[in-house]
Amino acid sequence: MHIFKKLLPILLFLSSITSFAQQIEIIQKPITFDDTRAQLSLDYLKRRHNLIQQTPTITPKMIVLHWTASRSLMGTYATFNKSILPNSRKALVNASSLNVSSHYLVDRDGSIYQLLPDTVFARHVIGLNYCAIGIENVGSDNYPLTQAQLSANEKLVRYLTKKYNIQYLIGHYEHTWFKNTSLWRETNPYYFSQKTDPGISFMRKIREELQDLNLKGAPAKK
Ligand SMILES: [Zn+2]
Numbered sequence: 001m002h003i004f005k006k007l008l009p010i011l012l013f014l015s016s017i018t019s020f021a022q023q024i025e026i027i028q029k030p031i032t033f034d035d036t037r038a039q040l041s042l043d044y045l046k047r048r049h050n051l052i053q054q055t056p057t058i059t060p061k062m063i064v065l066h067w068t069a070s071r072s073l074m075g076t077y078a079t080f081n082k083s084i085l086p087n088s089r090k091a092l093v094n095a096s097s098l099n100v101s102s103h104y105l106v107d108r109d110g111s112i113y114q115l116l117p118d119t120v121f122a123r124h125v126i127g128l129n130y131c132a133i134g135i136e137n138v139g140s141d142n143y144p145l146t147q148a149q150l151s152a153n154e155k156l157v158r159y160l161t162k163k164y165n166i167q168y169l170i171g172h173y174e175h176t177w178f179k180n181t182s183l184w185r186e187t188n189p190y191y192f193s194q195k196t197d198p199g200i201s202f203m204r205k206i207r208e209e210l211q212d213l214n215l216k217g218a219p220a221k222k
Pocket residue numbers: 065066067124172195197
């Protein structure tokens with residue numbers, strides 16, 4: 001675990017270099033990833049995904065787009081920065097006390113902040129965290145995502161797809177459609193949530209822009 005923590009800044013530094021080489025500006029704004037968060041991530045991988053690992057890492061296969069449901073970048077950062085989930089989020093706390101987070105956070109003006117290295121475990125999508133990079137966007141149902149966010153997400157998905165073997169691009173509201181597929185890994189069949197983020201029209205627009213990448217979506221809703 002100690003070695004893993006030493007590796008974190010190196011991973012972030014390496015991703016800054018590659019992002020620069022690929023003409024995308026990514027601002028490094030790491031959230032806390034202490035021993036508590038590392039241990040809770042390993043517990044989550046084991047208890048929820050039935051995966052026993054030595055390091056809290058992922059092999060990215062999928063990108064999941066979200067909105068924060070809050071209006072502030074700093075508020076979201078502060079929420080994700082804690083390692084332990086507050087007790088007020090009862091349904092989630094019962095499943096694990098690991099706090100929620102995501103790898104990226106995109107502000108209203110399209111600025112891209114990286115909160116965690118791409119291959120570090122983050123809790124942002126039930127059943128699929130073990131293989132999914134999360135991109136959060138500041139916005140909500142009543143505060144629809146902006147054109148600048150659409151362009152930033154498009155660039156970021158292109159950049160990540162070049163870097164990793166990404167096969168799927170989904171909106172968070174589509175995650176439950178993976179139940180009954182081999183990708184879905186959640187030990188409790190009754191633990192899932194209904195989501196609307198990041199909105200149907202945002203997903204339609206970004207898929208139009210990224211057609212050439214041939215990324216798969218979620219399987220048809222059953
Ligand atoms: Zn979400």
